Amino acid sequence: MTKFSVNDRPVEYRMDPDTPLLWALRDASNLTGTKYGCGTGDCGACTVDIDGEAIRSCLVTIAECEGRLVTTIEGLSRDRSHPVQQAWVAEQVPQCGFCQSGMIMAAAVLLRGNSSPSDAEIDAAMTNICRCGTYPRIRAAIRRAARVLRGEERIAAAPPPGIRPEDAARAVPALHPSPDS
Amino acid sequence: MAGIRDTVGTRARGTPRVTRRSLLIGATAAGGLAVAWSVWPREYQPNLTAAEGEHIFNAFLKIGDDGHVSTIVPQCEMGQGVSTLLPQIIADEIGADWRTIAVESAPISPLYANTLVVDEDSAAFMPRAGVPDFVADVRSWVRREWAVRHAVMLTANSSSVRMFEGPCRDAAAQARALLMMEAARRWDADWTECDTQDGFVLHGGKRLRFGDLAAGAAKHEPPAQPVYRASSTDPLYGKELTRLDLPAKVDGSANFAGDIRLPDMVYASIRQGPFGATRVKSIDKRAGLASPGMLYVVEHERWIAAVARNWWAANRALDRFAPVFETAGEPISSERIDAALTRALAADGWRIARAGDVEGAMEGRTQIAAEYLVAPALHAPVETRTATAAIEGDRLRVWVATQAPAQCRAAIARATGLAEQAVTLFPMMAGGSFDACLDHNVAVQAAIIAREIKRPVHLAWSRAEEIMRGPPRAPARAKMIATLNSAGGIDALVSRIAVPSTNHEVRARLFDNMPGDVAQRASVGKPDAAAVEGAAPTYAIPHYAVDHCPADIGLPTARWRGNADSYTAFFTECFVDELAARAGSDPLSYRMAMLGGSPLLAHCLLTATTLGGWEGGLPGSAQGLACHSMRGSHIALMATARQSDKGLQVEQLVAVVDAGRLVNPAIARQQIEGGLIFGLAAAVGATTDYEGGVATARKLHQLGLPKLSQSPEILVEFVDSDRDPGGIGEIGVPVVAPAIANAMFAATGRRIRRLPLSGQPL
Structure with a gap:
């Protein structure tokens, strides 16, 4: 009843089937990038991709996810290379960052189906709440990510995680590759 | 440990020059302010921890043998960018390569007291008008001393840069002097003729990495007054550098208080009833405990918390406990609020x-x-009040976003009966706050629950609690x-x-x-x-x-x-x-x-x-x-x-x-x-x-x-x-x-x- 795929891995949750997906992701899978902000679908901080749709994971139970493909912020890319993630850093979108996983997932789903969204389409897709006021930058970042997806622009704004010290030292003279040598 | 001796309260800048005599006179004139000798400025040592191969220069800086420069940020990052701004000031003054900068949250220490916000706040409380200048000066000095002694590390009043630009710059200048002294010793040169740029000390055609100098540099005695770096041709100050916290905020890896995961951890939700002198009157224990996934109930005189295997199960169980609250006095209502305002105006x-x-x-x-x-x-930050707490032997660890860490820790210690030294507070980023993190009830509640159930616990207020119980x-x-x-x-x-x-x-x-x-x-x-x-x-x-x-x-x-x-x-x-x-x-x-x-x-x-x-x-x-x-x-x-x-x-x-x-x-x-x-x-x-x-x-x-x-x-x-x-x-x-x-x-x-x-x- 509660078998489905999360970030390309098969999972079976031994939880109450009525448990909202949000809490299975956060408290059972430790995928804490997906946030709780309201539990009523208002804020969108828990937005994930289910079979290509942007869904508030607080409003869908794990039973309803049976057999479906769930992608969270952790599964969007392995190295922050998704155009939306790159555009988000290039446009300096996040402030506190708490709502941003949900924003990024909603934007990624929007752009997958439409690489030239109009303002009205962006408005309709981005119904998440951000209290820091990142809205103007979100619009700009979505347009920028769209340009990347259309092949009109390249961005390298966010470094991948886990850069090895040797590689860092090759790029940054002030870093010592091996302090003991 | 060598390095500069950080003194707070003795800085020439920002502190009125008061001799003991004028202080006593001032105190008397101010109307019997009790000023004991104990408010006299004192020296504090940084309480930082160095990793292997890392050297502590002062309260704001550590430098590693590998060349990384760790900057210490004594303010709560709640989206305002302070964990980039203060490092940027330090990196600019010391002459570091921006790509070598690391950030750590400061531990609780008098060295990081936000004396500016305390002073401004007090001035707003008690306007200076009508008070002789020297009395105002002494009062303000006493307030700052109080702020320092109580490690009042407030994040508030848009004060992060206004308060900490000076200390960050001084700390960087002092560390820079030490690096140049060490380089000059090796080159047999005059250190004041050295310069720094991109993480190197320079002199003539010679250059040495900060990382190669750090161990020796930390042993030198810094100059009595900071010697500042001449402005660089390509200063970091004023540059639109990308915030350091952004990469972690676009892949879900940035951790907030609710994202801490510990072995054997459980999840709690809370109900606190109406504002006012409220007590829990009754709960339906049988129905609550029968709720699926339910593990423990913690009953406090003012609130009830359900603890379960996941947060949703805990929150659902609270509905089944159906707590009834009792509030003394007239209940708060919009009508009463409006009437009180109208009455006060008249x-x-x-x-x-x-x-x-x-x-x-x-x-x-x-x-x-x-x-x-x-x-x-309402503040209505997207992150509701959240804290994680764990008891380990006779020690308590608490993860929380707080704009007043020393006061938060003191409140936790008082509520749990532990000594403050037995409580370790991990300052987390806040998911918004907007000053909501000046209240630390959630950290106290999480600590009480953790002590009660003897397991690591995560407590998050529901959105309804956040709306109802956030003043x-x-x-x-x-x-x-x-x-x-x-x-x-x-x-x-x-x-x-x-x-x-x-x-x-x-x-x-x-x-x-x-x-x-x-x-x-x-x-x-x-x-x-x-x-x-x-x-x-x-x-x-x-x-x-x-x-x-x-x-x-x-x-x-x-x-x-x-x-x-x-x-x-x-x-x-x-x-x-x-x-x-x-x-x-x-x-x-x-x-x-x-x-x-x-x-x-x-x-x-x-x-x-x-x-x-x-x-x-x-x-x-x-x-x-x-x-x-x-x-x-x-x-x-x-x-x-x-x-x-x-x-x-x-x-x-x-x-x-x-x-x-x-x-x-x-x-x-x-x-x-x-x-x-x-x-x-x-x-x-x-x-x-x-x-x-x-x-x-x-x-x-x-x-x-x-x-x-x-x-x-x-x-x-x-x-x-x-x-x-x-x-x-x-x-x-x-x-x-x-x-x-x-x-x-x-x-x-x-x-x-x-x-x-x-x-x-x-």
Whole structure:
């Protein structure tokens, strides 16, 4: 009843089937990038991709996810290379960052189906709440990510995680590759 | 450990020169201030931990053998970018390569006391006027000493850069001197002839990495006074560097207090009942414990927490426990709040600020008056109050976002009966806050639950708890009275403001550990200059007075992004607009005529109206203005807004800001944009009614917060300036509501005198 795929891995949750997906992701899978902000679908901080749709994971139970493909912020890319993630850093979108996983997932789903969204389409897709006021930058970042997806622009704004010290030292003279040598 | 000896309180800058003799005299003159020898400045050593191969230079800096430079940030990162700004100041002064900069949160220590905010706060409490300068100086010195001794590391009042730019720069300069001394020793050169750049010490053609010098450098004795780096050809200061926290905020890896995961951890939700002197009366234990996934119930006299295998199961179990609360006294309601404000406005108040002779100037003249009403404002951060706590033997560890870590730790220690030294607090990033993290109840509750169940526990308030139990920014009612000169300009202005004595409450909760209802009652009737901050006009008005009329509304209130300025600017800027209309003047020229003494604000206003295409404030133009100065910064805003069949439409906001020198213009721009949208939310919503002691709103959508589709076009410009940095986190907030209200008046001829603007007309 509660078998489905999360970030390309098969999972079976031994939880109450009525448990909202949000809490299975956060408290059972430790995928804490997906946030709780309201539990009523208002804020969108828990937005994930289910079979290509942007869904508030607080409003869908794990039973309803049976057999479906769930992608969270952790599964969007392995190295922050998704155009939306790159555009988000290039446009300096996040402030506190708490709502941003949900924003990024909603934007990624929007752009997958439409690489030239109009303002009205962006408005309709981005119904998440951000209290820091990142809205103007979100619009700009979505347009920028769209340009990347259309092949009109390249961005390298966010470094991948886990850069090895040797590689860092090759790029940054002030870093010592091996302090003991 | 070598390195500079950090001294707090003995710095030449910012501390009045007081000898013991003048202190004693001052203390006596100040009315018996108890000043013991123990307030004398003392030296504190940094309590940092060095990793292997890392060397502690001072309270703000560690350098590794590998060349990384760890900067220590003593402020809560809540989106304002402080964990990039302070490192940027340090990196610039020491001459580091930006790519080698690492960031750590500071441990609790007197070295990181925010003496500026304590001093400003105290000055707002007890205005300096009427107190001889030397007494004021001594009082302020004593307050700073108090702040240091109690490690008051407040994050508040847009003070991060204003407070810490100096200490960060000094710390970096001292560390730089040590690195140059070590390099000079190896080269047999004069260290003062060395320089630094991109993480190297340079001399002639020679250069050495910081990393290669760190171990030796940390053993030198620094110069008595910091020697600053000559300005670089390519300074990091002023550059639009990418925030250091962004990569982790786009892949879900940035950890907040609720993202900590520990072995054997369980999840808790809480119910606290109505505001007031509330006790848990009964719960249905049998039904609650039978709820699936339920593990423990923790019963406190003021709240009940359910602990389960996941948070949702815990929160669901609370419904089944069906707690019944009992509240002593008359329950809080919107009606009672409004009645208390009206009553306070009619009663005597405290005169907080004055100039000239308002009574004399107003006598026998036609007085123009208007009343304004502002609803309570909720913080409503997307992250609800959250903390994680774990007992390990006789030690307690707590992860929480807090704007007052030392006071948070003290409260936890008191509630759990542990010594403060047995409590380790991990300062986390806040998911918004907007000053909500000045309250640390959630950390205390998590600690109590962890102690009770002897397992690591995560406690998150539900959204309904957050709305119901987060004390809001105070509601306020004002009566504005003016008389005009023969040219229609303002000759005299009285701003009478009925509002609770919020800052007494905040202090009592924060420093005296009082429950909200007790602190509220204790504050009743007290004069609170900070509660009417920003009401003294920036305009050249010959006679003015600002009165605080303390209102006993029963509801605990809190600090909030923009604090009192968020309503005082609404009162003043709307009323000035009314007077301009009455005088038949253009609201721009009416203001400009009174801004001769405030050239920086006048410049902002002229630039904003030029950029925005000001049409002279003609009826039907839908354009409105507001300007304001606070925390050493100035802002002017031009709004274009109109009523349509879809409701209030804010089409454009054009802001011009003079915030002095900008450490990072990109972050400054984020802060102004964010402040404007926060102000927009408060102009249209971000509030709730109260009934029977609780908020009537339970869900986020009931707060009317703007979404992307309601976000206007925003244009932000900064004035080039070499002034010392002003505050930037809050100043965007206060101007929005009055600029929109003024635009709506221009568009419709209808004057809205209440916030939110969407409410019934006053």
